[in-house]
Amino acid sequence: MxxxxxxxxxxxxxxxxxxxxxxxxxxxxxxxxxxxxxxxxxxxxxxxxxxxxxxxxxxxxxxxxxxxxxxxxxxxxxxxxxxxxxxxxxxxxxxxxxxxxxxxxxxxxxxxxxxxxxxxxxxxxxSFDAPVALARSMIDSGEYGRLRMVQAFNYTDFLYRPRRPEELRTEEGGGVLFSQGIHQIDMVRLLCGGRADRVVAMTGNWDPHRPTEGAYSALLSFIGGAFATITYSGYAHFDSDIWMDGIGELGAPKKATDYGKARSALQGLDAHSEAKLKTTRTFGQGALPTAATQHEHFGPVIALCDRADLRLTPSGVEVFGDQERKFFAAPAERGPxxxxxxxxxxxxxxxxxxxxTGAWGRASLEVCHAILKSAESGNPVALSRQCGLYGEETKHE
Ligand SMILES: NC(=O)c1ccc[n+]([C@@H]2O[C@H](COP(=O)([O-])OP(=O)(O)OC[C@H]3O[C@@H](n4cnc5c(N)ncnc54)[C@H](O)[C@@H]3O)[C@@H](O)[C@H]2O)c1
CATH class of the missing domain: 3.40.50.720 (NAD(P)-binding Rossmann-like Domain)
Structure with missing residues (x-):
């Protein structure tokens, strides 16, 4: 080979x-x-x-x-x-x-x-981020007892970054679920073993000028007994990266002077000018992202096990045990x-x-649709297209 x-x-x-x-x-x-x-x-x-x-x-x-x-x-x-x-x-x-x-x-x-x-x-x-993989291996080790509950949340200005028109139409994949929720779903599925079986959720569609889901909260139960809550706001004024040691999603320190810039840049733009603004962030036109100093992350994540709570950070996992608190570094950032x-x-x-894999991505997508469906109907939604970790395909095919 x-x-x-x-x-x-x-x-x-x-x-x-x-x-x-x-x-x-x-x-x-x-x-x-x-x-x-x-x-x-x-x-x-x-x-x-x-x-x-x-x-x-x-x-x-x-x-x-x-x-x-x-x-x-x-x-x-x-x-x-x-x-x-x-x-x-x-x-x-x-x-x-x-x-x-x-x-x-x-x-x-x-x-x-x-x-x-x-x-x-x-x-x-x-779900590829090194601290997520480290937390997964710590759960696998059994040292902290059974995983019981995971909480992931993220507050960003996602909805106010420049968008193509279809990115604001849910039926075409717009809104926060398909673009952002999918990250949280991937992460909590990875930590909880992959196979969710039920979802109950509410969504927020609160800005008539950007008429798509900009926020949600969902509760997922997993085969094996763990459950997870995921909460996301793309309307946020609060920035949850301040609880990630001031490190942004791409692993670079955030600049305080960037506060409010997303909303300011959209002031007075129509849909066409907004889509054009988006192209100024693309290859051949925009600047490359600031180099990462730590791992990428997707907001605060806490995994509660019987004998310890694991807090994921941009550089590793902080373990809050029965008697002591200890930090485990993820392998050093080797490049983005x-x-x-x-x-x-x-x-x-x-x-x-x-x-x-594709089957994994499909299972995460099923959860996105279940969140939308549960929010619309007010009822829990059962899942049937889930799969486990490491290439284990769905048992329901
Ligand atoms: N993982 C990440 O960090 C991340 C970040 C942003 C976007 N995304 C994903 O990447 C995808 C693209 O989103 P984006 O924000 O980059 O959008 P974008 O509009 O900036 O880029 C899409 C590109 O596709 C090109 N394109 C359109 N039709 C094409 C065709 N027929 N053949 C070849 N190229 C074509 C466009 O010219 C454009 O340059 C989405 O699925 C989004 O979820 C991922």
């Missing part, structure tokens, strides 16, 4: 690529060799920076024989077509979260991965999103299946 770098093609040179490109560039296991983007200026910027091949369509990218993996970072509603094109072109695929908007699209992607024998990995997602690249490389070069 070769240890050559994985040859990577990028589908979509937008914001997600901007956030992930430092990870690819910092890692000698990855070589960026091609891209697909509809805008000629993005393709030109890509060729200038990477010297690779660029295509106007994902179908052409998928047909490139000199590629091992495609990273799909196009808008949610396009994921299914782009993922399936990549898989059918014989490429392994990493698709940014969420896997898709509809469960039907998720089924099509999972089926295409099975048919082609190519890997389908959903990421980057915060390195754990995602570990998973891709390990799958492509060694055939190892990570937890965050």
């Amino acid at each position: 070769t240890s050559d770098p994985v040859r990577l093609g990028i589908a979509g040179l937008g914001r997600a690529f901007m956030l992930t490109v430092p990870a690819f560039q910092a890692d000698s296991r990855i070589r960026i060799v091609a891209a697909a983007a509809p805008r000629a200026d993005s393709r030109a910027a890509f060729e200038a920076q990477f010297g690779g091949r660029s295509y106007a369509s994902v179908d052409e990218l998928a047909a490139d024989v000199n590629l091992d993996v495609i990273y799909v970072a196009t808008p949610h509603q396009m994921h299914a077509d782009h993922v399936i094109a990549g898989l059918r072109g014989g490429k392994h695929v990493i698709v940014d979260k969420p896997l898709s908007v509809s469960m039907e699209d998720a089924d099509r992607m999972v089926a295409a991965a099975a048919e082609t024998g190519c890997h389908l990995i959903v990421g980057p997602s915060h 999103r390195r754990e995602v690249i570990d998973a891709v490389y390990d799958a492509v070069r060694h055939g190892n299946v990570p937890t965050q």
Whole structure:
């Protein structure tokens, strides 16, 4: 088995690529060799920076024989077509979260991965973060007794960052659930063993100018007995990163002078100008994110076990035991999103299946839909498409 770098093609040179490109560039296991983007200026910027091949369509990218993996970072509603094109072109695929908007699209992607024998990995997602993995291994060790309850919450200005119009329409995957809730769902599923069985939830849709879900609280029960609460506000004025040692989602210290900037930047913009503003944060136009000093995170997470409570921080896990309080550092930050690249490389070069497969992404997506359904009906919603960790597929198929 070769240890050559994985040859990577990028589908979509937008914001997600901007956030992930430092990870690819910092890692000698990855070589960026091609891209697909509809805008000629993005393709030109890509060729200038990477010297690779660029295509106007994902179908052409998928047909490139000199590629091992495609990273799909196009808008949610396009994921299914782009993922399936990549898989059918014989490429392994990493698709940014969420896997898709509809469960039907998720089924099509999972089926295409099975048919082609190519890997389908959903990421980057915060379930890959090293402190989350450390907490999972501490729970696995049994040292702290049974996991009983997890609480995850996050207060951000998500809804007031510049958006494409469809990002504010729930039926097209807009709102906080598909883009942000999916991270919390992934994290709590990872900590609680993956198989949720019931959800009860409420959502908030409170800004008539941005008419989609901007907040939710949900209670999930898991097979095995643990339960989790997840709460998110994308309308927030309070910033819960102050409870994460002042470190932002991408692992860099937050600047106090950035307070309120998201809402200010939207003042007076119509939908068209707002979408245009979003493109100024994409490849070839925007600045790369500030370098991380600690691990990425997705807000405060506390896992309560019989003999200790585990608090996840941007650098590790703080354990509050019966008699003592102790901090366990996660492996030092090796570069942004390195754990995602570990998973891709390990799958492509060694055939190892990570937890965050297509079936895993579909199970998390099922929870998003269940939250919306429970909030609408006022009733608990049963889940049937769940799967466990480490590539264990659903038992319900
Ligand atoms: N993991 C993360 O940190 C993270 C952050 C932001 C977004 N995302 C995810 O990435 C995806 C894209 O979101 P975004 O915020 O980057 O949006 P974006 O609008 O900034 O980027 C999407 C890009 O896709 C391109 N595109 C559109 N149609 C295309 C096509 N047919 N072929 C090739 N490229 C095409 C657009 O030109 C644009 O550059 C979403 O699914 C989102 O959830 C992930």
